[in-house]
Amino acid sequence: DLHSFPTRRSSDLEPALAQAAFLGIGAYTTALTTKAGLPFGLAFLLSGAVTFLVGIVLGFPALRVQKHYLAFVTLAFAVLAWLVFRNEQWLTGGVMGVSDIRRPSLFGIPLRHHVSFYWFVLGITAALTFVFWWIIRSPWGRAFTALRENPIRAESLGIDVRLYTLLAFAIGCAYGGFAGSLYASLVEFIDPNPFALGQSFLYLLMVVIGGAGSFAGPFIGAAVAVLLPEWLRFAEGYYLLIYATAVMVLMAVCPGGIAGLFVRLFAIRNRTQAATSAADPVGASRSEAAL
Numbered sequence: 001d002l003h004s005f006p007t008r009r010s011s012d013l014e015p016a017l018a019q020a021a022f023l024g025i026g027a028y029t030t031a032l033t034t035k036a037g038l039p040f041g042l043a044f045l046l047s048g049a050v051t052f053l054v055g056i057v058l059g060f061p062a063l064r065v066q067k068h069y070l071a072f073v074t075l076a077f078a079v080l081a082w083l084v085f086r087n088e089q090w091l092t093g094g095v096m097g098v099s100d101i102r103r104p105s106l107f108g109i110p111l112r113h114h115v116s117f118y119w120f121v122l123g124i125t126a127a128l129t130f131v132f133w134w135i136i137r138s139p140w141g142r143a144f145t146a147l148r149e150n151p152i153r154a155e156s157l158g159i160d161v162r163l164y165t166l167l168a169f170a171i172g173c174a175y176g177g178f179a180g181s182l183y184a185s186l187v188e189f190i191d192p193n194p195f196a197l198g199q200s201f202l203y204l205l206m207v208v209i210g211g212a213g214s215f216a217g218p219f220i221g222a223a224v225a226v227l228l229p230e231w232l233r234f235a236e237g238y239y240l241l242i243y244a245t246a247v248m249v250l251m252a253v254c255p256g257g258i259a260g261l262f263v264r265l266f267a268i269r270n271r272t273q274a275a276t277s278a279a280d281p282v283g284a285s286r287s288e289a290a291l
Contacts, residue, residue, distance in 0.1 A: 016062075016070060016071070016074045016169070016172075016204075017071055017074045017075045017078055017197065017200045017201065017204065018058070018074035018075070018077045018078045018081070018173075018200060019172075019176050019199075019200050019203045019204070020078060020082075020194075020195045020196065020197065020198075020199035020200040020203065021077060021078040021080075021081035021082065021195060021200070022051045022054070022055065022173045022176030022177055022180065023176045023177070023179055023180040023183065023194075023195055023199070024081060024082070024085055024180060024190075024192070024194070024195030025047075025050060025051050025054060025081065025176075025177060025180065026047035026048070026050070026051050026176060026177030026178060026179065026180025026181045026183075026184075027047075027180035027181065027183050027184040027190050027194075027195070028085065028091075028092055028098070028180075028184075028190065029043065029046055029047040029050050029051075029177070029180075029181070030043045030044065030046075030047050030101075030180070030181040030184045030185065031098040031101045031184045031190055032091075032098065033046060034101060034102055034185075035098070035100070035101065035102075039104075040102075040104030040105075040185065041104070043181065044124075044178065044181045044182075047177040047178060047180060047181040048174040048175075048177045048178045048181070049174070049177075050177060051173045051174050051176055051177030051180075052170050052171070052173060052174035052177070053170075054173060055169055055170035055171075055172070055173025055174065056166060056170045058073075058074070058077055058173075059165075059166045059169045059170060060166070061073065062074060062077075062169075063162065063165055063166055063169060075197065075200075078197050078200055079197060081195070082192055082195055082196055082197065085191075085192035085195060086192040092192070093191075094192075095191060095192065096191070097189055097190050097191030097192070098184075098189065098190050098191075099188070099189045100188070100189075101184050101185060101187075101188045101189065101190070102185075102188075103117060103185050103186075103188065104120070104185060106120060117185070117186065121182050121186070124178075124182065128175065128178060132175075132215075133215065135171070136215065140164070140167070143159050143164045144164060144168055146159055147159065147161060147164055147165065148213060202225065205221070205225055205247070206218060206221035206222045206224075206225045207221055207257075208221065208251065208257060209221040209224050209225060209247060209250065209251075209257055209258060210222070210224070210257050210258055210259055211256055211257030211258060211259030211260045211261075212257065214257070214259040214260070214263075216259050217257050217258070217259040217260075220257070220258045220259055221257065221258070224258065228243055228246065229243055
């Protein structure tokens with residue numbers, strides 16, 4: 001996600017609202033190239049590369065502005081991309097979409113069955129997650145962390161703030177393209193509706209709920225945003241009201257998201273244990289000896 005790289009504090013989140021557009025660019029790239037005869041593996045990589053380049057082109061003007069103005073720029077791009085998906089019938093098929101998208105095969109084994117394709121997607125997700133983890137712990141990741149903690153100090157240490165912010169933005173765009181590529185192969189038919197602006201708000205909600213700036217936050221937020229409405233189906237017509245109320249209460253109680261809530265709980269526990277050890281050093285030493 002665009003917000004999953006640790007370049008901003010969760011309380012200082014710059015809302016980017018174009019992730020659905022990058023998902024759509026990746027989906028249409030895979031759909032059109034595979035129908036033209038390109039293997040899925042190359043189409044998948046091409047989807048990530050195209051969205052990475054589009055992210056760089058968009059990032060140059062977008063990242064010159066901050067806060068709400070960045071949201072306006074990315075919002076405008078999301079609307080523009082959706083209009084292209086809907087109106088350029090010669091390229092995207094317009095409202096009729098693109099159909100008969102072939103699912104890939106793995107080492108000659110077709111992945112037509114839903115369970116087989118699920119494991120395939122899970123494997124790619126695990127690989128992309130590992131790459132994400134490696135990036136965060138690489139010198140790039142340390143630069144991202146420095147930007148999150150104090151951009152002015154990071155710049156004084158020789159870190160190119162604009163370059164690394166642009167790089168984080170473009171990598172997030174590439175991940176959106178990879179997701180769109182998998183989505184196109186999953187549903188085997190795409191039209192403009194799944195890439196409308198409302199989906200970008202949903203993705204932003206996932207990040208905010210899970211915890212922006214944390215590694216596990218987007219995963220937690222996605223699980224909650226997808227599963228919670230299903231768990232509330234018993235409420236029938238009121239489930240959306242309950243869902244919205246639950247999200248607002250969570251944001252009021254823990255602005256750092258669910259991941260931030262766990263961090264706070266662990267910190268409170270550690271402080272409590274430290275206070276107990278300081279008040280009763282003999283008991284603490286006995287406990288350590290027993291362990």
